[in-house]
Amino acid sequence: MPLHYPRAASARKFGRFLATRFLIAAAALLGASAAFAQASEFLVSTDWLEKNINDPKLRIIEVSVTPGVFERGHIPGAYNVAWHTDLVDPVRRDIATPQNFEKLLRQAGVSDGNTIVLYGDNNNWFAAWGAWVFDIYNVKNVKLLDGGRKKWEAENRPLAAVARTPVAGTIRIGATNNALRARLPDVVAAAEKKSNAVLVDIRSADEYSGKVFAPAGVQELSVRAGHVPGAANVPWGQAVAADGTFKSVDELRKLYAAAGVDGSKPVITYCRIGERSSHTWFALKKLLGYDVRNYDGSWTEYGNAVGVPVVNLAGTVWGGK
Secondary structure, eight states: OOOOOHHHHHHHHHHHHHHHHHHHHHHHHHHHHHHHHHHEEEEEEEHHHTTTOOOOTTEEEOOOOOHHHHOOBBTTTOOEEOOHHSOSSSSSSOOOOHHHHHHHHHHOOOOOEEEEEEOOGGGGGGHHHHHHHHTTTTSSEEEEEEEEEHHHTTTTOHHHSSSOOOOOOOOOOOOGGGGGBOOOOHHHHHHHOOOSOEEEEEOOOHHTTSSSSSTTTTTTOBOOOOOOOTTOOOGGGGGGGGSSBOOOOOHHHHHTTTTTTSSSSSSEEEOSSHHHHHHHIIIIIIOOOEEEEEEESSSHTTTTTSSSSOOSSOOBBBBOO
């Protein structure tokens, strides 16, 4: 049977048809890529970091809780930040001042336009705290190393014993974003149902119930045990997989929805001093996109405050010893 080639007009129509189909397919691919970029906007993998470790625009900062862990070995090129002196005001119960924070970042070699990767031990407890402080000061392009030191070391990736002294950066700190921070009156208002904020207590079940005042061996204590009335208890560790990485977005959404946290209302996270709750803040705010504030005063402030409502399921009472 002979082949029939389309006439010129038909050929043009057929060409437009193919072009339209191509544009639709391309848009779908771009949409998928955009969704992937959005989901990965605030996290980088260990594989990505090792491949990009020599990028001159990259700044790597370690924020660990265990003393000496950085000195025993760290990701090559990383700058060490001590959370209890560098990221807080050493006298007042507060985060670092804008002036001190800007000075710290410049010492770490940070300038506008850099990509900053934070990581640390304990599945990024204090690295997430660092991400929260960076967000308060509106520092851009800040990401967490998914899995932190735990995953990097488990995969036998390179560690350096000698720290480099970076060339001083030129970053300038702008306006403070206090909308990311909850204060004691905000939490009391939620406890007394005077606001619609949902409270998430990310401490252990024993801390939440009042069986213990705090984890064993810690210094920061309160004189009362228990939790804020109405708070849901979702221990921070439930948000991570066995390798220390965050669970998938779908898993996280189901985890918190089961506790009544679905993003339909603003959320306040808290723990004992604000570091574990910043990890949950990161999961809810950055990965799920919910409206979330971190209460860094947490139980050491609330449990020592006078006259605030407390639920103490275990009935443990401070003995003054």
